[in-house]
Amino acid sequence: MTALSYSYYPGCSLHASASEYDISTREVCSALGIALEEIPDWICCGATPAHNVDELLSLSLSAKNLELAEQMEGNRDMAVACASCFSRLKFAQHIMEKSEDKRKLVEKAIDAPVSLDRKVKHLLEILARDFGLEKLASFVKKPLSDLTVACYYGCLLTRPADVPNLDCPEAPTIMESIMKVIGAETVPWTHRLECCGANFTLSRPPVVQQLSNAVLDSAKAAGADCIVVACPLCHGNLDIRQKEIEGIYSTDYGLPIFYLTQLVGLALGISFEKLGLDALIVSPQKLLKQKKLI
Amino acid sequence: MKKKKMLISQQTMDVDMVRKVEKLSGTSVRRCFQCGKCSAGCPMATFMEHPPNRIVRLLQLGQWQRILAGRSIWYCVSCETCTTRCPNQVDLASIMDALRKLSWDQDGPSKESYVQLANKLFLQNIRTYGRQYEMRLAAVFNVKSGQFLKDMMLGPKLLSKGKLKVFHQKNRNIAEVEKIFSRIEEMRRKGEAL
Ligand code: SF4
Ligand code: SF4
Numbered sequence: 144m145t146a147l148s149y150s151y152y153p154g155c156s157l158h159a160s161a162s163e164y165d166i167s168t169r170e171v172c173s174a175l176g177i178a179l180e181e182i183p184d185w186i187c188c189g190a191t192p193a194h195n196v197d198e199l200l201s202l203s204l205s206a207k208n209l210e211l212a213e214q215m216e217g218n219r220d221m222a223v224a225c226a227s228c229f230s231r232l233k234f235a236q237h238i239m240e241k242s243e244d245k246r247k248l249v250e251k252a253i254d255a256p257v258s259l260d261r262k263v264k265h266l267l268e269i270l271a272r273d274f275g276l277e278k279l280a281s282f283v284k285k286p287l288s289d290l291t292v293a294c295y296y297g298c299l300l301t302r303p304a305d306v307p308n309l310d311c312p313e314a315p316t317i318m319e320s321i322m323k324v325i326g327a328e329t330v331p332w333t334h335r336l337e338c339c340g341a342n343f344t345l346s347r348p349p350v351v352q353q354l355s356n357a358v359l360d361s362a363k364a365a366g367a368d369c370i371v372v373a374c375p376l377c378h379g380n381l382d383i384r385q386k387e388i389e390g391i392y393s394t395d396y397g398l399p400i401f402y403l404t405q406l407v408g409l410a411l412g413i414s415f416e417k418l419g420l421d422a423l424i425v426s427p428q429k430l431l432k433q434k435k436l437i
Numbered sequence: 438m439k440k441k442k443m444l445i446s447q448q449t450m451d452v453d454m455v456r457k458v459e460k461l462s463g464t465s466v467r468r469c470f471q472c473g474k475c476s477a478g479c480p481m482a483t484f485m486e487h488p489p490n491r492i493v494r495l496l497q498l499g500q501w502q503r504i505l506a507g508r509s510i511w512y513c514v515s516c517e518t519c520t521t522r523c524p525n526q527v528d529l530a531s532i533m534d535a536l537r538k539l540s541w542d543q544d545g546p547s548k549e550s551y552v553q554l555a556n557k558l559f560l561q562n563i564r565t566y567g568r569q570y571e572m573r574l575a576a577v578f579n580v581k582s583g584q585f586l587k588d589m590m591l592g593p594k595l596l597s598k599g600k601l602k603v604f605h606q607k608n609r610n611i612a613e614v615e616k617i618f619s620r621i622e623e624m625r626r627k628g629e630a631l
Contacts, residue, residue: 155569184609186567191515192559194534196541198461199630203617204563211610242463248630252620302517303530312521338480338516346555350514354480 147273149222149264150212151179152232154375155187156225160383161375163419167404168224168266170418174411175274175282179222182212188231191342198238202245203252205235209263210255220262222269224404226374227341230299230307232263237306265300265309266403267317267373276324284412286326289434292406293330293367294318295358297377298338312336318403322371325410332365334358339380348384355380356388359396368430369399371406378402382424399427409436450499454539458496461535461631464528466496475519475529485509489519489529496532510536511549538631564618567608 157165172179185208193201209232212221223229236259239246250257270279301312310317313336319329339358340351359381362370372378382400389395400423408418415437420427431437459465469490476488487495487509495504504510510533519529541553562569624630 158568184567186608186610186614187563187569189563190559190569192556193563195515196534196537196553196556197560197621198531198534198538199621199624200560200618203621204614207610207613207617238463245463248624251624251629252617254616254620298516298518303521303528338514338518341514341516342555343514343552346552347512350481350484350512 146176146178147269148178148180148217148219149269150215150219150261151181151222152185152188152208152212152228153181154185154223154225154228155190156227156375156379160379161225161402163422164224164375164378164402164404167402167408167413167418170413171270171404171408171411174408174413175270175279177269177274180215180219182208182215182221185211188228190227190231194231194234199245199248199252201231202235202238202249205232206239206249206257207253208232209235209257209259209261210253212261213258218261220264222264222266224266224373226265226297226299227376229263229265233307236263265307265373267300267321268309270407271317271321276320279321279407280324283325283410285410285436287322287406287410287434287436288326289328290326290406290430290436291328291330291366291368292322292401293332293362293365293370294322294335295362295370295372295377295381296336297372297374298336298341300373301336318371318373321403321407325407327406330362330365330367332361332367334361339377341376341380344376344380344384351380351384352388352391355384356392359385359388359398360392360394362398363396367398368434369401369427371401371403373403385425397425399423399425399430401427449502451501452499454501455496455499457539457631458532458535461538462528462531464526464531466493466527466532468525469493469497469523469527470525472524474522474524475527478518478522479513480516480518481512481514484512489513489533492536493527493529493532504536505540505544508549510540511552564614565611567611567614 153165188208189201189204193204239249239257240259246257296315301307301310301315304312322329334357337358338354340354343350370381378400385396405418405420471490471494473490476482476490479489482488486507492504492509513533515530517530
């Protein structure tokens with residue numbers, strides 16, 4: 144088999160508040176021999192604000208990035224780690240495939256033909272399907288046995304069914320399957336597909352506090368030691384805001400929130416620092432020491 | 438919101454707007470049979486005066502102004518639950534997008550302008566820098582919304598963790614981004630796009 148190779152779209156969050164997701168993604172991929180080449184001078188996908196108020200703009204920004212990836216050598220699929228960017232890029236492909244009219248408008252806006260040949264893939268499917276669970280298992284050096292994880296999908300990884308095409312929108316299992324391979328225990332829980340409040344974090348913090356509190360509460364009640372996510376927005380709301388939420392609701396969760404790649408990286412034997420684990424606001428030190436993982 | 442009797446007449450109906458919503462969202466409001474599944478799963482329904490199924494009903498009845506008078510569309514967080522669960526393929530999340538766009542075009546900032554303001558600043562950031570800089574976004578939002586201290590507690594902590602980028606990186610596609618924005622403006626001026 145030839146080695147896997149992708150063009151890589153990190154997106155704005157991974158270059159800023161979620162840099163540990165970027166760092167750990169690169170570390171994990173390099174440990175597994177998956178080549179990622181960052182798309183040169185990629186631009187913001189527009190995220191939720193653009194499609195909220197201007198679909199054409201949103202489609203055009205995504206189409207521009209698809210075009211930039213197209214121009215790279217090697218006819219590769221595009222790897223995306225951020226659930227929000229992933230969703231926007233998949234939506235753009237989906238809508239332009241469905242509607243000739245909209246595709247023409249976008250082509251006019253970016254002044255280039257739109258090609259929909261390259262697949263956009265989330266890291267989850269790259270690890271679980273392209274690379275493969277069995278092969279991933281053979282790379283595990285330090286199984287995370289004894290660690291109980293709540294897998295949190297949130298909104299954009301699976302919904303709506305025909306757009307991300309990643310897994311079942313009501314009962315996905317892809318994240319759990321990866322966690323099992325690296326030796327962790329996963330719990331069934333009620334809020335793994337509920338919304339955390341997402342980008343209302345800037346404009347309506349009380350909404351985010353309420354919704355994210357419900358997520359944290361459910362994970363804790365299910366007996367999880369920690370939550371694993373694949374989205375920088377979910378991470379920001381659950382990790383950065385956790386202390387403030389504990390204050391408002393007079394409770395104590397103390398749940399470290401890991402990026403998918405941070406836990407996979409630990410199991411592959413990559414060091415604490417290299418995975419950016421010290422950047423987490425809810426420190427995972429105590430938990431990981433207790434479970435003899437660091 | 439105060440309960441008001443709803444009057445439906447030629448005067449309160451605006452079918453043109455509903456057609457625009459359908460065109461922009463690529464979905465038909467007439468498919469809806471009011472089962473309520475969308476609202477049952479909507480995480481924001483409790484914050485809305487018209488939950489998602491009622492928004493569709495109001496559209497079926499052409500009650501465009503009634504929708505805009507409320508705050509519901511600005512409380513939708515785009516979680517896609519409604520679209521995923523609708524048994525009749527009504528793409529409600531896209532309808533919400535279309536409503537926000539038409540509202541924005543027609544009325545500009547509304548009483549729910551915090552969300553609009555955040556969205557607008559976000560887009561301005563893209564236009565200027567090609568990418569998003571959260572620090573700048575948060576700072577400008579705080580100044581413009583007058584909510585200075587909102588998340589100040591989080592700022593220093595994030596900075597010390599290296600989580601906020603303060604400096605802009607050079608991006609060779611900035612001129613391209615500006616062109617995309619202005620081409621779209623141009624297309625709208627000429628009536629080629631909604
Ligand atoms: S789920 Fe679909 S059919 Fe049911 S009320 Fe909502 S929009 Fe109408
Ligand atoms: S997309 Fe909006 S309207 Fe639909 S369920 Fe989510 S918050 Fe509610």
